[in-house]
Amino acid sequence: MRSRAFRVFSALLLAACGGLAGAADFTGPDSCKGCHPEAYDAWMKSKHARATETLAEGQKKDARCLSCHAPDQAEQTLAAVTCETCHGGGQYYSPSYVMKDPELARLVGLVDPSEKQCRTCHDASSPSLRPFDFKEALKAIDHWSAERARKQQTRADAAPSTPAPATAKK
Ligand code: HEC
Ligand code: HEC
Ligand code: HEC
Ligand code: HEC
Known part of the structure; x- marks a missing residue:
């Protein structure tokens, strides 16, 4: 090692x-999928994954809409709000x-995505009827609980039922 x-x-x-x-450079959400299947599935069900589809045909090329609905389209040719829009x-x-x-x-x-980062798009000019509530919004995009549950399960499975002899460890 x-x-x-x-x-x-x-x-x-x-x-x-x-x-x-x-x-x-951005690698695209499919490149994260293999190692983060739960996060990917949850994201796919979220509105972020469909943020470009929401737009009418003409709006899909309108920079004024894309700045929030597909911010990485121009430079990274990625539609919608993807993993890397938030995670870098x-x-x-x-x-x-x-x-x-x-x-x-x-x-x-x-x-580590912050509230401030969400607010670059979820601001007064976005069409929501309700003001942006960070805690509620986080719950609505939860793609980490399933990830963490799997990690814990993997650790539990990996842990030997009886303590391994010291020589077995590297
Ligand atoms: C080759 C597999 C692999 C790929 C590809 C991959 N990840 Fe990861 N990622 C991991 C592993 C392993 C961890 C650590 C998990 C752990 O804590 O045990 C991790 C952790 C993370 C974390 C949590 C970091 C922390 O310390 O809290 C985030 C966020 C993350 N990955 C996002 C992404 C995104 C976004 C992509 C795609 C651009 C991606 N990953 C691609 C394997 C991968
Ligand atoms: C790059 C811009 C951008 C960023 C950053 C962003 N969002 Fe969004 N978000 C959007 C857009 C655009 C939509 C609407 C997608 C659609 O329906 O077309 C949306 C929709 C949502 C929705 C669904 C709202 C509904 O009506 O159901 C939630 C919840 C949400 N975002 C939470 C968050 C949270 C939490 C963060 C920060 C961690 C965040 N967003 C960061 C652009 C963004
Ligand atoms: C400042 C960022 C921003 C800009 C610019 C923006 N949007 Fe949005 N848009 C959002 C956010 C955030 C939401 C989700 C609001 C919510 O429900 O919380 C949204 C939601 C929508 C929805 C509703 C989607 C749904 O699922 O109900 C439509 C349609 C929409 N936007 C169209 C447009 C169009 C067309 C433009 C360009 C003229 C545009 N937006 C520009 C941030 C933006
Ligand atoms: C709208 C912004 C946003 C998008 C899009 C997004 N994430 Fe996240 N992600 C977050 C936030 C915020 C957290 C931290 C939540 C917390 O810890 O409370 C997070 C946490 C994570 C974690 C950490 C899990 C752990 O073990 O702690 C992983 C892994 C991850 N995201 C992967 C992804 C992948 C893969 C995608 C795309 C398929 C994605 N994210 C899309 C905002 C986003």
Whole structure:
């Protein structure tokens, strides 16, 4: 196994060569699906996944609508509000060895979406009748509870029923 220092170094080097985090390319929601199937399914059922379909034909090319309904269309050719609209472009953080290291993933572009970020689109100019309630809105887009449940299950399954002898560990 390569050391963490080596992994951090290679990921940062890649990101630096690519123009540093923030300028990372988007990999598209299908690229997250394989490792995050629950999150993907929940997102697919959400309005974010259909934010471009909602628009009438002419509006699908109207930059005034796309700024919220498909903000990554122009630069990354991705329709709707996708994983990376909220979590940042995945080019550097989505390799498995980076994803398993939460600190490193954030160093190379993984974003923890904030209320402020939601409000860049859910603001006074969006057509909602009710003011944006962050807590309620979070519940409505929950795609992490199922992810966390699976993770816990995986850990429970992996845990030996009797403590393994010390020699069995690497
Ligand atoms: C090769 C598999 C793989 C791919 C592809 C992948 N991830 Fe991950 N991701 C993981 C693993 C493994 C974790 C760590 C889970 C854990 O905590 O055990 C993770 C964690 C995360 C987390 C939680 C980070 C934290 O520390 O709280 C987010 C958010 C995330 N991934 C988003 C994405 C997005 C968005 C994409 C697509 C752009 C993506 N991932 C692609 C495997 C992957
Ligand atoms: C890039 C712009 C953008 C960002 C950022 C964004 N949203 Fe949205 N959101 C939209 C659009 C556009 C729709 C409407 C999609 C449609 O129906 O066409 C929407 C719809 C929703 C809905 C469904 C509303 C309904 O009437 O059922 C919820 C809930 C929601 N967003 C929550 C959030 C939360 C929580 C965040 C932040 C974590 C967030 N959104 C960030 C653009 C955004
Ligand atoms: C500032 C961001 C923003 C802009 C710009 C924007 N929208 Fe939206 N739009 C939203 C959000 C957020 C929602 C979801 C509101 C909610 O229900 O909470 C939405 C919802 C909608 C819906 C209702 C979808 C549904 O499921 O009921 C339609 C239709 C719509 N927008 C059309 C448009 C059109 C057409 C334009 C361009 C003229 C446009 N929007 C520009 C943010 C925006
Ligand atoms: C509208 C913004 C938005 C979109 C779109 C979105 N996410 Fe998230 N995601 C969030 C927020 C906010 C959280 C953190 C919620 C919390 O911790 O309360 C989160 C949490 C997560 C987590 C963390 C789970 C854990 O173990 O803690 C993963 C993994 C994840 N998202 C993957 C994805 C994937 C994959 C997609 C696309 C299929 C996606 N997200 C689309 C906003 C978004």
